[in-house]
Amino acid sequence: MRQRALPKPRIPSATYRLQFNAQFSFDQAREIVGYLSELGISDLYASSYLQAKPGSIHGYDVVNQTLLNREVGGEQSYQALMDELKRHGMGHILDFVPNHMCVESEENLWWMDVLENGPSSLNAHFFDIDWAPVKKELTDKVLLPFLGDQYGRVLERGELKLSYREGAFSIDYYGMHIPIEPKSTLEILSLNQERLQEQFSDDAPALLEYFSIVTSLLHLPVATERDPELKEERHREKEIIKKRLDRLCREEPRVARHLEESIAVFNGTLGDRHSFDLLDRLLQNQCYRLSFWRVATEEINYRRFFDINALAAIRMEDPAVFNQTHQLLFRLIREGKVTGVRIDHVDGLYDPLGYLEKLQESCFKELAGEQADYRGTVEENPGYRPFYVAVEKILMKGEQLPKEWPVFGSTGYDFLNQVNGIFVDAEQGKAFERIYDHFLGYHSDFTELMYEKKKLVLQVSLSGEANMLGHRLNNISERDRLTRDFTLNSLVRVISEVIACFPVYRTYVVPGTVRERDVQYIEAAVGKAQRKNPALNASIFEFLRDVLLLRFPETADEADRVAWLDFAMHFQQITGPVMAKGLEDTTFYVYNRLASLNEVGGMPGRFGTTLAAFHGQSMERLKNTPHAMITTATHDTKRGEDVRTRIDALSEMPDEWEETLKRWSRLNRDKEVQVEGQRIPTHHKEYLLYQTLLGAWPLGEMDPQQYESFLGRIREYLIKASREAKTHTSWISPNQPYEEALLRFVDAILARGGPNEFLDDFIPFQKRIARFGLFNSLSQLLLKMVSPGCPDFYQGTELWDLTLVDPDNRRPVDYQVRLKALAGLKARERDLGPRELVRQLVESRENGWIKLYTIYRVLNFRKANRETLEFGEYLPLEAQGARAGNICAFLRRGAGKTVVAAVPRMLSSLAPEPGQLPLGEVWLDSLLVLDGAAGHYRNVITDEELETVDHAGRTALSLAQLFATAPVALLEKR
Template sequence: MDQEALPGTRIPTATYRLQFNSGFRFSQAQEIVSYLHDLGISDLYCSSYVAAKEGSIHGYDVVNQTVFNREIGTEEDFARLSGELEGRGMGQILDFVPNHMCVESPDNIWWMDVLENGPSSLYATFFDIDWQPVKKELTDKVLLPLLGDQYGRVLERGELSLLYKDGAFFVNAASLDIPLDPKSCLLILTHRLDTLKEQFAPEDPTLTELLSIVTALQHLPGFTERDPEKQQERHREKEIIKKRLAQLCQDAPPIRSFLEENLAEFNGVKGEPRSFDRLDALLLEQPYRLSYWRVATEEINYRRFFDINSLAAIRMEDKAVFDKTHVLLFRLIREGKVTGIRIDHVDGLYDPYRYLHALQKGCLGQRLPGLPAPEEPEWAERVSAEYDIRLAGNPAFRPFYIVCEKILMKGEQLPEEWPVYGTTGYDFMNQLNGIFIDSENARAFDRIYYRFVRGTEEFQEVMYRKKKLVMEVSLSGEANMLGHQLNNISERDRLTRDFTLNSLTRAIIEVIACFPVYRTYLNSGEVRDKDNQYIESAVSKARRKNPAMNASIFDFLRSVLLLKYPDYASEEDRRNWFNFAMRFQQITGPVMAKGLEDTTFYVYNRLLSLNEVGGAPGRFGTTREAFHGQNLERVKNFPHTLLATATHDTKRGEDVRPRIDALSELPDRWHRALVRWRAVNRKKGGSFENQPVPDGNEEYLFYQTLLGAWPHGEIDPQTYDTFCGRIREYLIKALREAKVNTSWVSPNQGYEEAVLAFVNEVLAPDPDNVFLKEFAPLQREVAHYGMFSSLSQVLLKMTSPGVPDFYQGCELWDLSLVDPDNRRQVDYAARVRALSRLKEREAQVGARELFRELMEERENGMIKLYLIYRCLNFRRGQAELFRDGDYHPLEARGAKARHVVSFARGAGRKRVIVAAPRLVATLLGRPDRLPVGDEVWGDTFLPLPHGIGARYRNVLTDEELLAEERHGALGMPLGHLFQELPVAVLFNEP
């Protein structure tokens, strides 16, 4: 597929992810633009910087897409950052969040309006709320699972309190001021009203005004009103009433005192349960129901982001929502300040295909000359017509650089019809990581792992169980909702009427647990061939796993999901089937994410470097042939997709994984270490409720984590103490995510404390600590091998088809763990100084000598920084070659041929040859050797493409190299190619 861009569309050559929050603002980003430009970065890749919940460290808890996050900076600050980028010819990709908003913030004015007005809110259709849920008591109400305990207990402890502000009433719950339905406030205003009347003459204007306000509230349309005219009336009149009440309280202190006394009575007295009856009655009148947060798992009636109660889904399929939420984004595109978009969690959208086309259409409208202003009525029509014409001429028309966060499972491809340039790179990350794992040792690792943990469960079975667990616990409400929806469908046909609600719900759970991908993409009643295969596979597998269930229930569910309507189906029936299938699609993704990424990845620990977002831990490594095949596929379909090796969501830092990968080459060494470490640490472990702590699986995870994240070189006491703290925090998160001995929902503090006691004793900085003495040799060995695999990893990322993406700080060794560990502030001052020193030293001694020095001092990470600097600046100078060039796998010959990955990129008469080692542990055989020179590579020879000459320049070291002829082929001996640096980029321009 030849993607066509609008003239002027910016295609990045290299991106750098920045995480904005109050600790890293626009002004600080502006300060490092020159550094990033020098490094070779073409585009900033910015986390969301629209308004988010106060104190947000990541920006995904958006509260208002139309304004900047004030904690990050002002619009003037942003303009200065944009000017700095523009001055260096750099672009900016913005991470945009279209799926959800944070609903636990007073700054989310749309949600607050919904809470005040229920279905009558002007924003009621903005959020994905089921106003007629399974639980009839919630009809026309929103469940608000904010409370830390059961509602009645919280109420009678006096933790819910009414307050008055500027003519409106609120209830404070969980530190959030939630508006009351204005009409329900009659209960407050009329309480003790007869007593108040005694203080005024009958015709007193103050009393008259209060009574008039009461009358106005009595005539205010209710919050269940759905007639548009009545909704507008309610919206208009309630604001007038608030202003009148505020003015009255300001002008008449007796009225203010009256209200304050009433509020005090409503708020009750702790220790007197009946004193809270009035408040309870008032809260029952609201368009929401306050509840214990645990209630959400079964009764939530708004769609969430995964199982996070504070993040409510928005209905981006609604044009009004789309238009409102994209105002700022489109303005920044129109001004040329945003040149690309990253779409967060595209699978959460009702119809990603339609959304992405609408987004591209909107971007086109910001960049086409001669159009009316966007606010003009004819603007949308003109843009739509222009877009449709261009798309008809070329279905691959892509007017703006957009990539989407999409996790692809084994064998899955991004839908070619999506108008995007690719994904955020999880697919590449796992493909690349796989070639550093020795797949020949898969069975050996099975034996080691299963013996240590005393288990035999395969990965697929673990994933199936954990997805079911998620649906039974944190997402049971979503499963129940689907079950009731399917039950309603079955009741309309006599052939399916006898299927029970329980059996239908169970069938749904089983099929979702067996679903092989995150979601399907039905739209407009069409089912893609791939989606048909996924649904058939999931249903068949679910039926095999449940032989006691009536097979016809699964057949019915499959028919609905595939939209195989009976001939006699009415239009309403067809609409119901389609709505069910679309809802089903939106739930399979969260179940996969929670069941796989956030549960199975912490339970199936055979080799932790495989447990990565988008990864398949059941598959032990990737062949070079598969890696090349995937690169060729990318050239064909999505040549400008992002290539990642670390993101804010990855489970381990990009230099942690190569260390753990090295274990795959050392099964015997790993096995001996495990046996010995368990014996040494046996007495350090304790027990909790007659259960050994930690269990075998947790201990296995712990040792791999230590090997992967252990700091380089000698560690001072402060650094060591910080490291141990990070390990403790990581383990608690890992244990809770695993949901075996503790969890986020029900933390087992006793068990967790026992695990931490074990960790503290194992890592005690005691000279007599036998474990640390015996741990050190293997740690140093895998760290040694891991550094060279890391260099290969980053080089292959920078030269493979696609756009290399760098996560903040990863230009030096990145030994971080899962968030929040990988979101720590980056020391940019140190990196700026380091690059400056490298450039100065390069000018003094040249690149080749500098690399030789850096190889000797490799533990400080400067070699990685310098490699990135050299390669990215070359890539920027040859942007067309890397952007549009072809791709040819190269195959080495000789005894060490399996230890090198090589390919050629070409455009016109220019050619680039890339070569990097893999499986370094078995290549070297011992940790005192380097992967360079003839001693290591022997007779291994890399044949080069025919017809492009014999003279090359290694753009990393500036060496001039001449190809040799061996056995009828022109090429390069690897011992010569990797004479001093174990990676190479050769450039030939006849």
């Protein structure tokens, strides 16, 4: 009997991310598959399209992972999309969300079951709920912080409505239907029972059935029941009771009318506060506690996705949860429809390694057969991974993906920041710090600011999580006489301080193993926190450190070890959200020395990246994760990829930027608004606004409608940026006078139709910055397409991407424009040839066709030369001459081919004059050195032929010749 061949992962050559929602369906995606294939894309990379909350625009608010999202399309349209992908030989990568689910929809049947039945729910294991929290009133209850005001006010305004549908009762609140615990419905059925009896004879079947239902409810196991058999009984009997009540109400109108009257009494009378007592008492007896949404900050007792109450974390470490939530995914993998997955927010999982190993094993069995031996296969084939998996993981400086993870790499934020950094003049960091501090009027220290903002997030958004950790640690401390005197408050304080000092998103301690790198991170965080808080008891810090590092005392028994490990694992799940909220969603909107550095995965305290560091990082990626995604834009980035490259250009001209900044501030001083004695905007917000305008200003002239649209986008962005900064307004407490004043300033400085000195001065400078930015963008683009890794493109970015943070970057994409553009480019290529076409496209670069054409030429070359560009060695190249510092170049060699990539950088010194391009003579006599690679080359983009020359004993190419037509070059050796 022949042995079945091992499943081989499909490795993408280039991916294209699509955002599916009601406005972009499977059918619309099918229509552009041919276009993407022509462009050179190998794999369609989709946002989650599993069943999400109705109206979802992003798909991360999943309510059922076992169904396709009906708003995106059904099985038929999905199959048609898969057939079209197969016809073009394309793969399909799906964004899968294992960490959380939306709990603001009754379509989440698992959550609804928990709300109805509490700890006795058959799905109670599904969610990460603390049934015995610090607040005793929440014992065996789930806090539901969904109310728009304080509970009592909402109740007495009649906004909470008891209702009945098909045998079941619920509380309705603005579209939400929250189930009533079945046993507690006795209070409803027992109300005015005498009136119902008066309408029937004592032996009437309907009345007897009614009393029988009441008796069944009396004997129903309670909602706090943990015994498996009794839980099963409760689940079975409650459904039978519902069906009986539904049938009775349909068959006997008098019973239905009686229930209607009882419900009306429970729902109270506006103005009579005591009339709501019945409903209040009923709500006290539920498996949940309704509360004002602000209460979640301190009292939440279920783990969330960051601080979003509507997204509850699920316990993926539970095998039953894993199997249930992956049913559809594994079917699609088995059928060959999904050929890769992107795992969202892997750091939120209890045990990322365990999850990823289980994922790969399950994929292996789906592809090789249930009886296939995955463990044995991996042991015989070290490093074997049967399925393409990439993880969304933010890597800090010097951090790498854990080598033991069975994945092909991250989704590319590390590359995004690395490549962006080489277009920032690292030598001007001190100058920009001086400019920034002088404009603000105080010194802004990034590291200290990040620490403070992480503490702020713990205080205003995630203190409930810190309290839960403190409660767990307090229980541990109480078990040892050496630590029992540590107070709960001091433990919570120390936990918060250590989290605020944590240098990475999270550690990966697992049972029996603490990586050396994680020891260093924990020791560093505890040490820094202790130094910052000399007044706190040092032994508490030491205790926390020992627990996190699983340094058990000699007296520890098995229960102690389990408690210590559980605390360490939960601690790891919280450091990531605090880092993300404190850094990405707060500090990034406060510290704006150079806004292009404020990107997911970035550390704006570092000003730029050296070429040596960039090359080193590329070689490291080739060695460890050659198939990792590398990207320059995602749905989560703070600015469009071409917005960043414009702002990068400012770094080259600190003196001019300083003078321009002062001049604009002076011109706009009379447009400032005073609110309660404070100038608005603050210098901090004004500094960010000018950078944002420079980066996002549309190309070409705008008609009035386009201008209003742009102004609206800027207004929305500034409000979001201000609320995220949490200095003068916030999402939790919007400061309306401040926000209105800020918008009045924006409207005033951007007013058209009359004299505007600011715009007159701004436009010429912006056009110059935009010119530098466009060429920076083309350089960045080529580097992404030929660097080690799999280049990923976010929807619509094949033309210039001048979007801002979401939701701006999730606006619908006009694919008809792109389809027609590519068809037009191919026709012109046939008529003119690549060289003349590129020359014309450079001249008319504002329409973005030069970007589209470069992608088309390079990705198709990449597709035809995959082995060279995926596995070929990576050799940095040096340049000589006056422009040597203005180029980034490297050589890829393998599979019998040699490929050279070269791009310009630091354009303000290379082509500073208006109209001057980084082409031809601006390169003077500078050379690209190609020692050991002499010969004849073809430029993949232009089809130009070049020959190396000998210069002072070294093999080289003239940069003036190399960049004669196109501003970037990709050469293949003939």
